[in-house]
Amino acid sequence: MNQTAVRHDVWERSAAERLIGRHGSAADGPLLVCVAGLHGNEPAGVEALGRVLRRLDEARPPFRGELVALAGNLPALRRGLRFVDEDLNRVWTLDRIAALKGVARDGGRAACPLTVEARQQSRLMAALEAVFRGAGSREVYCMDLHTTSSESVPFLTFSDSLRNRSFARVFPVPLVLGVEEELDGTLLDWIDHLGHVAVGIEGGEHRSPESVVHLERAVWLALVSIGAVEMADVPEPDGLRRRLRRAAASVPSLFEVRYRHGLREGDGFRMEPGFRNFQAVDEGQLLAHDRRGEVRAPESGRLFLPLYQQKGEEGFFLVREVVPFWLILSAILRRLRLDLLARWLPGVRPHPERPESLTVHPRAAGPLLVKVFHLLGYRRERPEDGRLVLTRRKDVAESG
DSSP states (O other), rough: OEEEEEEEEGGSSSSSGEEEEHHHHHSSOOEEEEEEOOOTTTHHHHHHHHHHHHHHHHOOOOOOOOEEEEEEEOHHHHHHHSSSSOTSSSSSOOOHHHHTTTTTTTTTOOOOOOHHHHHHHHHHHHHHHHHHHHHSSSOOEEEEEEESSSSOOOOOEEEOOOOHHHTTTTTTTEEESSSHHHHHSHHHHHHTTOOOOOEEEEEEEOOOOOHHHHHHHHHHHHHHHEEEEEEEESSSSHHHHHHHHHHHSSSEEEEEEEEEEEOOOOOOOOEEETTOOOEOOTTEEEEETTTTTEEEOSSEEESOOOOOOSSOOOEEEEEEEOTHHHHHHHHHHHHHHHHHHTTTTTEEEEEETTTEEEEEETOHHHOOHHHHHHHTTEEEEEEEEEEEEEEOOOTOOOOO
């Protein structure tokens, strides 16, 4: 028997009540876990999830499995701030998780900063772990709902494992690869490490009513794709995919990150006005100013996530269009497990402590070799002792 619980204005409630709502039964069927409001100036995802849950509660369509919706940074949502003390979507590293649990990864005690976000992370992590434990052997799918500070079409980010890719292809919006290589400690990174399917969906500009609509449609599409509901039982059954596709029709379907312009405290970064997400820019084009002067594009490409808000760790990214053929080729190479042969390339060695990782000598770590390892399912990580580290993404029991 389906059961729905919905809490409205969740950021006005206590931290113990971050449940936006849940629908369905844990007895059988897939589990879709949605998190919204990791950044407090992005309430559109919370509103979109509330709409979906209310519709399910009112229409009571046949439903297989369970939907669980959680809000992220409640104090920041209440204040309308990206974060209070630190970015809640940059703190999900294994060391930080261990510190939250009071145990260092080397077996000793670990200190965790006493910040608003540390408390929020601890409570959100406990809520997520409880939901994951309750899933048992069911397939778990996760969506992290966001919006952007610039005008933008909806788009998707994910760690490029085959399971994540298969789920990502459900959504007829641009896919952006490589974001997880540039950002440390995202929630999706942690969920991916746990072995669950996970994608991030960006609905559009923070204040745009269309962003709520895009995110709501994406959640419905996810529920249909995993078999929780039939397409005939959702709003706009004849045009759900078409409308989401139309919202992003002006932008190519696949990109990879080429450059990240990171920010440090005191940079005084100011983006030039008027840029849109995915706007084409030329090498040398003026993009911003900071305390050192002009900030120009280091290469031609598409501007990605230009910063038009007070808080942020990245001023902008540059992305480049990718031909979808490479996704097909990489899937074939991964299924053939050619990564086992790649371990014997010159300058490549197994990581001394992490069996899923390789180290690459600086002389061998050129763009071509990194591209090859991307095709084979490896992600680039921060260098250790001067050597590039490549870690294989989770592709356990995958198809697609």
